Amino acid sequence: MNRSITKVRNGVSYRVSKKPTRQQIAVSDLTVGMHVVELDRPWEDSPFLFQGFLLEDEFDIQMVQDVCQWVYVEVIEEHWQAIDKPNAAPIKQVSRFVEKREMAQQLTQANRTYRSAKLQVKELFASAHLGQAMNFKAAQQTVKECVSRVIDNPNAMLWLTRLKHQDEYTAEHSVNVCLLAIALGQQVDLAPYELENLGMCGLMHDIGKMKVPSEILNKPGRLDPNEFAEMARHTTYAKQLLMGRSDIYPGAVDVAYNHHERLDGKGYPRGLDSSKLSLFTRIVTIVDAYDAMTSDRCYKRGMSSLDAMRILNKNRGTQFDDELVRKFITMIGMYPPGYLLEMSNGEVGIILSADKDFKLKPRVILVLDPNKQPQPERIINLAYDPMDDRGQAYTPIGVYRSGAFGVNVAEFINRGLRIQGNDAL
Numbered sequence: 001m002n003r004s005i006t007k008v009r010n011g012v013s014y015r016v017s018k019k020p021t022r023q024q025i026a027v028s029d030l031t032v033g034m035h036v037v038e039l040d041r042p043w044e045d046s047p048f049l050f051q052g053f054l055l056e057d058e059f060d061i062q063m064v065q066d067v068c069q070w071v072y073v074e075v076i077e078e079h080w081q082a083i084d085k086p087n088a089a090p091i092k093q094v095s096r097f098v099e100k101r102e103m104a105q106q107l108t109q110a111n112r113t114y115r116s117a118k119l120q121v122k123e124l125f126a127s128a129h130l131g132q133a134m135n136f137k138a139a140q141q142t143v144k145e146c147v148s149r150v151i152d153n154p155n156a157m158l159w160l161t162r163l164k165h166q167d168e169y170t171a172e173h174s175v176n177v178c179l180l181a182i183a184l185g186q187q188v189d190l191a192p193y194e195l196e197n198l199g200m201c202g203l204m205h206d207i208g209k210m211k212v213p214s215e216i217l218n219k220p221g222r223l224d225p226n227e228f229a230e231m232a233r234h235t236t237y238a239k240q241l242l243m244g245r246s247d248i249y250p251g252a253v254d255v256a257y258n259h260h261e262r263l264d265g266k267g268y269p270r271g272l273d274s275s276k277l278s279l280f281t282r283i284v285t286i287v288d289a290y291d292a293m294t295s296d297r298c299y300k301r302g303m304s305s306l307d308a309m310r311i312l313n314k315n316r317g318t319q320f321d322d323e324l325v326r327k328f329i330t331m332i333g334m335y336p337p338g339y340l341l342e343m344s345n346g347e348v349g350i351i352l353s354a355d356k357d358f359k360l361k362p363r364v365i366l367v368l369d370p371n372k373q374p375q376p377e378r379i380i381n382l383a384y385d386p387m388d389d390r391g392q393a394y395t396p397i398g399v400y401r402s403g404a405f406g407v408n409v410a411e412f413i414n415r416g417l418r419i420q421g422n423d424a425l
């Protein structure tokens with residue numbers, strides 16, 4: 001299937017279909033902006049990490065020229081067919097080079113922002129725990145950065161929310177809630193400054209847990225009723241910690257106090273009815289539940305993204321805001337970035353991203369061959385219906401969490417980013 005869109009030029013409507021193809025080219029003819037998809041030698045014999053990278057400057061070209069005689073570059077052919085005159089020959093065909101390494105670069109930047117946010121949370125939460133002065137300034141700056149990253153490339157940031165470590169649950173959960181809230185806030189067209197406020201609410205929503213005795217907070221198992229009551233007090237503790245402070249968005253108090261309330265009034269601590277629940281509280285409540293359900297804890301394994309979305313869906317209108325849950329499910333999609341995808345030929349890849357209009361056809365970086373053995377990483381875009389080794393279109397047959405088939409997404413991203421010379425890791 002080609003991607004097809006309608007464009008109007010000089011008053012005439014055209015159906016424009018795009019088809020990626022590859023062209024062999026001598027390395028002496030390379031120019032900046034070309035996208036190299038294949039070398040004249042195996043990738044593992046070259047210094048290049050990804051099968052598919054953009055020539056960004058003369059230095060990149062020089063590197064390829066040092067290693068290869070010729071390469072394949074990818075071009076996109078555009079076929080313009082007049083809609084009103086179906087029999088007319090296509091009047092225009094243009095080719096342009098496409099860029100694919102962008103995702104890897106944005107992941108590097110996203111990872112840096114994520115780590116910095118995690119650090120800020122840890123520091124702030126440690127101060128709250130010890131009763132020391134809390135400084136929100138640095139966290140505010142990091143949240144601002146999170147907002148720009150989510151606006152730039154939500155997929156890269158959402159990737160990172162999948163990389164969970166049990167021992168870092170509280171900090172990672174806070175950052176994940178911050179990021180997911182920003183991403184959902186974007187779906188309801190909040191302005192950047194509102195997203196910053198919302199992100200801060202997400203980051204701080206569980207700060208009250210720092211006042212819960214650690215034997216309850218870290219208990220490896222179900223809480224008894226008394227322990228649960230104490231744990232539920234984290235909402236009230238948060239209010240006490242944040243109330244009246246002039247250096248944090250005042251709405252953060254509301255969200256931290258109310259994020260366990262429900263639309264049907266059966267939540268805690270006050271059993272508020274829906275009219276009292278702000279938009280920010282409703283957003284944080286949904287993403288908080290989703291991230292908690294999909295996280296591994298020492299006493300239970302997290303559920304799949306799909307199962308968590310089913311639960312959100314089931315509780316639409318009673319526990320969670322109906323419209324926001326719909327938007328959240330559409331945003332996360334069937335193929336969430338950072339999850340593993342098994343193909344019908346047995347190959348396994350990591351989901352990179354999915355275009356808004358091609359939610360069921362994500363981009364995937366293939367990492368295991370049909371026999372589940374490591375293979376040189378290769379990016380495919382299912383929107384273009386690429387063929388597998390059997391000459392059949394790649395078809396996804398299952399979505400799995402990191403760790404399935406021995407593929408640890410965190411290890412992969414760390415290794416990948418390090419190979420690219422990123423010293424932030």
Ligand SMILES: [Fe+2]
Pocket residue numbers: 205206234259260
């Ligand atoms: Fe909470």
